Each structure stands twice: as C-alpha cells, then as structure tokens.
Amino acid sequence: MTQNQALLAATVAAVRRAGARMMTRYSTESRPPALPELLAQLQANDAAVVDTLHPALAEALPSAQWLNDEHGSGPLATGEWWLVDPVGGNVNAVHGMPDWNIGVSLVRDGRPVLSVVHFPVLDEMFTATEGGGAFLNGVRLSVSAKTSLDGALAGTGQAQPGHHPDLARRTGAAFTAMTNSALHVRISVPVTQQLAQVAAGRLDLHWQFDNVRSHTAGVLLVQEAGGVVTDLEGKPWDLAGESYLAAAPGVHAAALEVLTA
Known part of the structure; x- marks a missing residue:
C-alpha cells in the first residue's frame, strides 16, 4: 500500500x-x-x-x-x-x-x-x-455525458446563513435564468452533496456564488470524475476564489454563458 x-x-x-x-x-x-x-x-x-x-x-x-x-x-x-x-x-x-x-x-x-x-x-x-x-x-465515478442544457439537472445552494441581500438577489436571478435553460434546477443544502452528485453523474452542474473552503472536498470529487470546475470567468477553480461552476464537460460552456449573461 x-x-x-x-x-x-x-x-x-x-x-x-x-x-x-x-x-x-x-x-x-x-x-x-x-x-x-x-x-x-x-x-x-x-x-x-x-x-x-x-x-x-x-x-x-x-x-x-x-x-x-x-x-x-x-x-x-x-x-x-x-x-x-x-x-x-x-x-x-x-x-x-x-x-x-x-x-x-x-x-x-x-x-x-x-x-x-x-x-x-x-x-x-x-x-x-x-x-x-x-x-x-x-x-x-464519471460525470454526466450530457451535451445540452435542455436535458440537464442543475443545482445551487445557500453556502451559509446571513447572506447579504445583494447575493440573495444575484442567486435568485441566476436561478431564474438557469430555470429557463435547464430541465430542472434545485436550490438545496448541503452544497457538497450537490457536488458529489455531479461527480456521480446524477446531477449535471452546480454553481455557487459563495465559494467557501469546505466545498473543496466536493470540488476534487468533480475534478477527478472528469468534470470541469472554473470560476464564473471560465478560469480554473481556486481555493480562494469567490464563485465557481462545476459541471460535466458537455454542458459547462453553455451553463457558464447562462450564468454570466
């Protein structure tokens, strides 16, 4: 060993x-x-x-x-x-x-x-x-093979209580935009559960506007299952970043476009 x-x-x-x-x-x-x-x-x-x-x-x-x-x-x-x-x-x-x-x-x-x-x-x-x-x-594990958002299951969540109202409004606007593009969008906790589901191919993408360090465990799961994890500018995920998108490769670009429109 x-x-x-x-x-x-x-x-x-x-x-x-x-x-x-x-x-x-x-x-x-x-x-x-x-x-x-x-x-x-x-x-x-x-x-x-x-x-x-x-x-x-x-x-x-x-x-x-x-x-x-x-x-x-x-x-x-x-x-x-x-x-x-x-x-x-x-x-x-x-x-x-x-x-x-x-x-x-x-x-x-x-x-x-x-x-x-x-x-x-x-x-x-x-x-x-x-x-x-x-x-x-x-x-x-292997992430989803989907290539279109119209059949995708997406998710986000409240990383921590006490959000600033501006962050809540941003999350709500993103939920609306993704709901108009993906098959289904859920908002739930824990965040790491959603990341694990992306890694398992059960969920196709997860985004977060509040990148806390405890999400790191889930980020590595997605990366090692073949997923793509970037910030919302498309740059590689960073532990100290403020946001991220973790997704199957086939839907990452389209999801990023929705979230940054």
Whole structure:
C-alpha cells in the first residue's frame, strides 16, 4: 500500500467512525422547537464529529494543520491542511432529514489532494485523490455525458446563513435564468452533496456564488470524475476564489454563458 493509499484508508476509517457517532445522535423524529434549541443541536453535532475526527486525522498526518471553519473563505498559508465540514447539511440533520454528510479534504499548498465525503444515512462513501480518480463505495465515478442544457439537472445552494441581500438577489436571478435553460434546477443544502452528485453523474452542474473552503472536498470529487470546475470567468477553480461552476464537460460552456449573461 502506497503512502497516499494508506492516508486515504485512515481518513475513510476516521470519517466512518464519525458518521457512526453522528448516527447515534440523529433521529428522524427531531423537531427543534425554536432557534436556540436548533443552534444548540447544531453545535453539539459538530462537536461530536470533531472530537472523533481531530485526533484520528492528527495521528494519520501529524504535519497537517487543522481547520473546521465550515463557512471560512479566502487563501490558506502554505503547507498541508485538513479542511473539515463536520456535518454538511447539519440543519437538515437536526430536523430529521437524511441529506447530510461528513466532509474532509486535505489541501497541500492551496491544492486539494484528497477528499472523503460520507453520507451515513445512505451508507455512501465518496473518495478522491489527486490524479487517482473519484469513487463511490469503491466504484469509479464519471460525470454526466450530457451535451445540452435542455436535458440537464442543475443545482445551487445557500453556502451559509446571513447572506447579504445583494447575493440573495444575484442567486435568485441566476436561478431564474438557469430555470429557463435547464430541465430542472434545485436550490438545496448541503452544497457538497450537490457536488458529489455531479461527480456521480446524477446531477449535471452546480454553481455557487459563495465559494467557501469546505466545498473543496466536493470540488476534487468533480475534478477527478472528469468534470470541469472554473470560476464564473471560465478560469480554473481556486481555493480562494469567490464563485465557481462545476459541471460535466458537455454542458459547462453553455451553463457558464447562462450564468454570466
């Protein structure tokens, strides 16, 4: 087993343990009565996952720094970083919905080199390594082969609460434009789930006007599954960028045109 394979295996094992711990907290009957209770559950879920992941990943790669600021953005210092979104779609989990995940990526000098995204309720484990492909439960992934937006499933989402009204208006305008071009457009969280679906070919494109670092795990999945990820000027995706479009190659150019019209 190579060093990269061993590191991926250790990361998968840690994420799976964190998922199992979250499943002991998760209930389809969960209904927080008000915002204070909701926030307390969000924080407790994140803490449970971090308590499981942090020591395991620190042991797997002691040289890497740690960051679990799921809404953080901007550049990182050089070196290796574990970027962790403890419970992507946590707001779904605390309301008893099944669409949430645990996401981990390893970034080296600003470049994602390893990604693990686990959906415990569905028992789906997405993995990717730089140059090594993307996989779902060990089966290699490939993005959609569609070449026209008229048959495309598209998506976007709210990366974090408290958006500026201008960003909300921009998102709404883009939704309208894409709805007039694609077969179907969804707005949902978690964002990383949509990126994983693009990698699996279940969704054809995903765009985001708010590029937070925790999306990096999903970006690498799409790239390694053969997708195209750029900013909205068509330039290669960058960790510190402000927006991105992740799409199957056959619809990327058309989607970019819609989003920048």
